[in-house]
Amino acid sequence: MPLRSSLLTAVAGVATLVAVASGAAAASRPTVARADVPADARAGGAPALPASVGAILDDSLLGASGKLRARFVVAGLAERLERALGIARDVAAQGSVVPRASQLAILPMLPFEAKVRGRVGTYVLGMWPHERRWRRGALLDGPVPAGFIQVTPHNRDLAISEHFRLGDFLTKNQHDVWPKMLVLREPLVDKLELVIDELQAMGVRVDHMQVMSGFRTPAYNARGVGAGGRARDSRHQYGDAADVFVDNDRDGWMDDLNRDGRIDLRDADVIVAAAERVEWRHAQLVGGVGRYRATSAHGPFVHIDVRGHRARWG
Numbered sequence: 001m002p003l004r005s006s007l008l009t010a011v012a013g014v015a016t017l018v019a020v021a022s023g024a025a026a027a028s029r030p031t032v033a034r035a036d037v038p039a040d041a042r043a044g045g046a047p048a049l050p051a052s053v054g055a056i057l058d059d060s061l062l063g064a065s066g067k068l069r070a071r072f073v074v075a076g077l078a079e080r081l082e083r084a085l086g087i088a089r090d091v092a093a094q095g096s097v098v099p100r101a102s103q104l105a106i107l108p109m110l111p112f113e114a115k116v117r118g119r120v121g122t123y124v125l126g127m128w129p130h131e132r133r134w135r136r137g138a139l140l141d142g143p144v145p146a147g148f149i150q151v152t153p154h155n156r157d158l159a160i161s162e163h164f165r166l167g168d169f170l171t172k173n174q175h176d177v178w179p180k181m182l183v184l185r186e187p188l189v190d191k192l193e194l195v196i197d198e199l200q201a202m203g204v205r206v207d208h209m210q211v212m213s214g215f216r217t218p219a220y221n222a223r224g225v226g227a228g229g230r231a232r233d234s235r236h237q238y239g240d241a242a243d244v245f246v247d248n249d250r251d252g253w254m255d256d257l258n259r260d261g262r263i264d265l266r267d268a269d270v271i272v273a274a275a276e277r278v279e280w281r282h283a284q285l286v287g288g289v290g291r292y293r294a295t296s297a298h299g300p301f302v303h304i305d306v307r308g309h310r311a312r313w314g
Ligand SMILES: [Zn+2]
Pocket: 213, 236, 241, 242, 243, 303, 304
């Protein structure tokens, strides 16, 4: 009851609570529930939350950008939260996952322990770098993800923030395997939205930021360690890193952001400058920023993460 009352206080002013389910009938499919967000929260940042709620939802529902449209919580908490918010799962709305701008989705995650012998269902993830000692009976010597977001053909296009969809961050393999497992942390999405804000403030129009690589399963990441320049302990495996470029014309290549008639590292520098400004203003989102030049396989891009301490390369 305390949770219920504090949550209801937190969302005072919410006119309606609705739910959009993407498959409540099938247990294997993740369910998406949405609650309307108060107008003042959209305009001026999220409402102040009681500590008990803050512990669940971080310090704000919508992030520092105010542009998050989804929160990822471990399954048990997601159900408590939905009950507390009075969100009923709506089987009739199955498949209706196109979000309204004013809504916040609560996505339950499968616990990390759902992974057995490197897989969840038929989806292959592999072993996280710090996990092997655990398997031998010793304690973990580092972090593993809190859990997995299940992505299906029904929810892959769900808007998780103003500019990004759930499916944007999937590992690019196992194309025919569903559901796919995704590790993604909201602070990354929040930071990317703030970078877009800064770019716009710098006079760079951003309609579309392409995520070239978001989450990488350890099994997928391992193939590129060394030769491809991937780190064995890459942040991409923890859902808090993305390789991005601005691609308004959606040709799969960086746009000419500095308008010098060439697409090169200087265009990546424009994104780096925006990320730098975001870190000045939001210390909690500090992390890695690396720039990469074009190869025959890809255009210039920028790696951005929220590892918790400053790192720069490239
Ligand atoms: Zn990267």
